[in-house]
Amino acid sequence: MGHDHGAELGPMPAFMAPGDGVVPIDTPMGDKMWLVRDHGLGRQALADRRLSRAEATRPHAPRFNDAQPAADAMMSMDGAEHARLRRVVSGAFSTHRVAAMAPAVERLTDEHLAALAAAGPGADLVTGLAAPLPLAVLCSLVGIPGEDGAVFRNWVEVLFDISASTPREKSRRRLELVDYMGDLIERKRSRADDDLLTALIAAQDQGQLSPGELLTLGLTLLMAGYETTVGQLGLSVLALLSDPAALVGVRDRPEALEPMVDELLRLTPVTPVSFPRVAVEPVRLGDVTVQPGEAVVVSLLHGNRDVEVWARPDGLHPQENDAVHLTFGHGVHRCLGAPLARLQLRIVLDRLLRRFPGLRLADVPEPVVWKQGLSVRGLAALRVQW
Template identity: 50%
Template sequence: MSGSFDHHRIGPLPSFLATPSDEAVKQVRMPTGDDMWLITDYAVGRAALADTRLSRAAATRPDAPKWGSVDLSPNSIMSLDGADHARLRRIAVAAFTSARVAAQAAAIEEAADALLDQLQVAGPGADLVGGYASPLPMVALGSLLGVPLADRPAFDAAVTALFDMTPRGVRRRGHHVLTLIEYMSSLIERKRDVPGQDLLSALVQVEQSGEMSRAELINLGLALLMAGYETTTQQLSLAILELLTGDGPDGKCVESLVDELLRKTPSTPISFPRVATEDLVLGGTTVRQGEAVIVSLLHCNHDAEVFCPSGKQRHARRPAHLTFGHGAHRCMGAPLVLLQMKIALTRLWQRFPGLRLAPGDESLVWSEGLATRGVSKLIVEW
C-alpha cells in the first residue's frame, strides 16, 4: 500500500490525493464533480497503466468523466490507443534517438552556465525558478526541435503563455494554442526547404514520405512542447527544493541521485484518466465499463511495500518508479529530462556549494494544479 510522505515538502495536493487511505483502489470525486477510481498501490497502478482495456482515447470523449476544464486534444499522441498510437509512437521514437538527445548536452550546459552567471551577478536572494529551472528546459526544447535563435524570444513567450494557469491565462489558452500552431506550421515549411539535424527536421522527412499527415506532424510537435516544458520545469524545481530541505547532493552518484529525486518528487502526481472499455478487476475492485481510472504516481512511488522510506529498496533489484509512467504511454522524453536534470543539478551545486533556501515564508511559493505540481518561486542564498 501507499506509504506516507512529508506534506510540508510535497506541497499542496488536491483533496482526493491528500487524504490518506489504506485502499489500493478507491473512488474519489474530482473538482468537476465526476467520480473516478484512484489507484495508490504500486503493483496495481503499474498494471493499470499497461492495461489495454483502459483507454486514453475513450477518456477524451465528451461524455467521459473529466478531471478538469482543460483536457488533451483527442488527436494528440497522448490521447490515442492501439494501432493509431503505436504508429505515431514508432515514428516519434525513431526520430527521438539517443544520439539526438545526447547532442543537446552542449546547448544545455552552455545555457546552464549563462543562467548561473546571471544569478551570481544578481547575488543572493535570486529566484531559482524564474532564473534557472524555467528557462533551461526551454533551451533544451528549442535546441531539440531546431528552433532558430532569432525565433527563440517569440517561441519562448508563446510556450510560456500556454502554461499560464492564472484565470486570464486559462481563458486565453485557445489563443496561445493557435499561436503555437501557426508558428509550428511556419517552422515546418522552413525545415522542408532547409532541413537540419534536429528532431523536427527528421519528422518532416517522415511526413514527406507519406507515413504521417501534416496535421499529425503539427500535433506531435505540440505534444512534445506540452509534455516537455512545464513538467520538466517543475521537476527540476522540486528536485532542487528536495536537496535544499534534505541532505543536499552530499557526494552521491548523480545518476542514482536524479533517479531517487524523480521517484520522491514527481511533478506529475497523477496519470491522465483512462476509461474502461469493459468490466475489469483492479486490486480486488470491480471497475465497470465507462468508468474512469487514474493512478496516483506520487502514492505509488511512495508505496512502503516496494520502496523503503529511507530510499533503500527492499528488493535485490530496485523496481522502476512510475514518474515517467509505464506501458505504451511511457514518457518518450525521459532521456532528455534525465540529461537536463543531471546537467542542471551538477552545474548548480558546483557553482554554489553553499546553496540554501533563504529565510522567510515568502522564499517558497507552491504552484497549485491538478496535472502538475511544483513551485513558482524559490528564493535562495549562498
C-alpha cells in the same frame, strides 16, 4: 518530458490512511472515477490495453480537470495509431541522441549559472534557471530559432495556466501557436537542418504522417516537455535543500548523483496523477472491478510511496530499493522524453552544487512560492542564497 499527467497543483497532499489500493473519488470536474493508490495495481492499470486513453477523450467521458490533451494528441491514442506516431518520434529520444545533447545542456546551464553568479549572491532559481533552461533545450531539440524562444514561452505559459488566463486569451494564444508552427514547418521544408521538426517533415513527406499530425506532434513535443521539466527541476532542488544530509552526500560524492536523480523523481514527481483511462470491458484491479465506461486515474504520488515497496518512502534514500517509480508512467504511454528529463536534472544539479557549494534557501519571508492553477506541480519562485 511528456508525462502522463492530469492533476491539480500544490504542495505534497496529505496522504490517506493505508487501505484499499483502489478507491472511488469525485473529481474536481464533479465526475466519479476510480483512484489507484497502489504501486503494483498502478503499473497494471497504466499498462492494461482494456483501459483506453482514446475513450477518455470522448465528449461524455468522465473528466478529471480541464487540462486534458486534445483527442488527436499522441498521448490520447491507443493501439496501432499510437504506436505509429510514437515510432516516428522515438528516434529523437534514443539514448544515443540524448547523450549527444549533453554538451549543449551543460553549456546552457553554465551560461545561466554565470548570470546568476554575476547578479548574486542570491537569486530566484525558477526565473533564473529552471524556467529558461528547458525552453532553450527544447527549442534546440525541436528546431525553434533562438530569437523566437521568448515569444514561444509566453504562448506556452498561457496555455498551461488553467486559472489565471481567460478561455478567450487561451484560444487566441493556441491559434497563434498553431499558426507559428505551420509557418515554421514551411520555412524548414527548404532547409536541411538537423533537428526533430525537420525529421518529422521528412517522415510526412514519406507518407508516415498527415499534415495535421505533423503540426500536432510538433506542438505536443514542445508543450509536453516544457512545463513538466520546469516543475521537476524546481521541485528537485527544493527537496535537496530541505534535506541537509542528502544535499551534502550529493555535493561531496559526484557518483551519488545518478541514483539521487532517480530518488528525487520518485519522491517529488511533477505529475501527481495520470491521465484518465476509460474501461472498454470489465477490468479487475485488486478488489474492484472497473466496468465499461468507468474511468481510472493512477496516483503516481501514492504509488511512488507505497510502503509495500519502499521501506522508508517519505525521504530521500537512494539505493535502498531498485523498484521502478511511476513518475514517467508505465506501459506503451511511458514518457518518451524521460532520458532528456533525466539528463537535464543530472546536469543542472551537478553544475549548480559545484558552482554554489553553500547553496541554501534564502533567509526571506517566503523563499518558496507554489504555482497555482497549473495541470502539473511546480514552483513560482525558489529563492536561494550562497
